[in-house]
Amino acid sequence: GSRIESAHCFALDVDPGQKWATLSAAGVRSDGLYHVGVVEHREGIGWLVASSKGWLERYPEARLVVDPRIDLANLLKELSEAGIAFVPMTSHDYKDACGGFLQSVTDKRLRYMPPQPELDAAVAGATTQPLLDAWKWSRRSGALITPLVSCTNALWGSRTQGAPGVWDLYEVHAAKADAEQAKPDRSADPPGFIRLEDMPRGGLR
Numbered sequence: 001g002s003r004i005e006s007a008h009c010f011a012l013d014v015d016p017g018q019k020w021a022t023l024s025a026a027g028v029r030s031d032g033l034y035h036v037g038v039v040e041h042r043e044g045i046g047w048l049v050a051s052s053k054g055w056l057e058r059y060p061e062a063r064l065v066v067d068p069r070i071d072l073a074n075l076l077k078e079l080s081e082a083g084i085a086f087v088p089m090t091s092h093d094y095k096d097a098c099g100g101f102l103q104s105v106t107d108k109r110l111r112y113m114p115p116q117p118e119l120d121a122a123v124a125g126a127t128t129q130p131l132l133d134a135w136k137w138s139r140r141s142g143a144l145i146t147p148l149v150s151c152t153n154a155l156w157g158s159r160t161q162g163a164p165g166v167w168d169l170y171e172v173h174a175a176k177a178d179a180e181q182a183k184p185d186r187s188a189d190p191p192g193f194i195r196l197e198d199m200p201r202g203g204l205r
Contacts, residue, residue, distance in 0.1 A: 002029060002035050002111045002112070002113050003029065003035065004025065004026070004027030004028065004029065004035050005027065005028060005029055005030045006027060006028045007026075007027045007028045007158045007159075008025065008026075008027045008059050008061060008062035008063075008158070009025065009026050009027060009062060009063050009064075009065060009154050009155075009157030009158040010023060010024065010025050010039065010052065010055055010056070010062055010063070010064045010065070010154060010157075011023075011024055011025075011026070011064070011065040011066070011150045011151070011152075011153035011154035011156075011157060012024075012048055012052065012064070012065075012066060012150055013067070013146040013147075013149040013150040013153065014045055014048075014069075014071075014072060014075070014146065015139075015144060015146050016071065016139060018044065018045050018071075019043060019044070020041070020042070020043055020044075020144055020146055021041075021042065021044065021045045021047075021048055021146060022038060022040070022041045022118070022146040022147045022149075022150040023038075023039045023040045023041075023048065023051055023052060023055070023150065024036065024037060024038050024039055024147065024150035024151045024153075024154045025037055025039050025055075025062075025154055026151065026154035026155040026157065026158040027158050028158065029111065033109050033110070033111055034104055034109055034110050034111065034155060034158065034159070035110075035111050035112065035113075036110065036111075036112050036151040036154060036155055037112050037113060037116065037119075037151070038116050038118055038119050038147050038150070038151070039051075039055065041118045041146070041147055045075060048075065049075070049078050049079055049082050049084070050082075052064055052079065052084055053082055053083075053084055056084065063085075063086075063087055063157055064079075064084060064085070064086040064087065065086065065087045065089060065153045065154060065156065065157035066079070066086045066087065066088060066089065067088075067089045067094060067149075067153060068088045068089070087157060089153060089156070091131065091132060092132065093156065094131065094136055094153070094156075095131050095132050095133075095134045095135075095136060096156065097152050097153050097155065097156030098128075098131070098134070098135060098136050098137060098152055099134055099135075100155065100156055100159055101151070101152040101155055101156070104155065110155070112151075116147070118144075118147040119147040119148065119151060121143070121144070121147075122143060122144060122145040122146070122147040122148035122149075123148055124143075125141055125142075125143025125144070125145065126138070126141065126143055126145045126148050127140065127141040127143075137149055137152065
């Protein structure tokens, strides 16, 4: 009878060879515990855009979390063209997601509904590798871990409700372009001149 009542979040993950992909969900139960589960686990990636759009329309308050790896650039473009906004994760976000997932398991605050053979197999075959000052799930073991990674990222999205901003791909590029245009023109500054906004805290020494 476990079910998500609030803080719905979806996350997708794609195997580096793009042979398999998983869409998972996470959220908070009525008793305050977290619930994760595999929504769809299928071959290829051609189904992801339509499926993601369908689930987000069914749960309009939910968000979609995506790790914007370089090999998924075309998929991210298709998501944006379909009008699907998503939360892009950074390396720091993924590090926190892995640590948060483990902590939720250790604290016995995480639930899922068995049987979920894809998720069970991913957990059984997963290993870890260093990431920044922590760790992440490793694909080097050869196990298909997209169910575990997508559940991990969905839980991160649910746990950080309201923290990350939701963007589509075009908004991300537009924000970067605006930031570049906002940089002041310093070509006319004399050599050695330091503007007030560039002054180090505490002044010069």
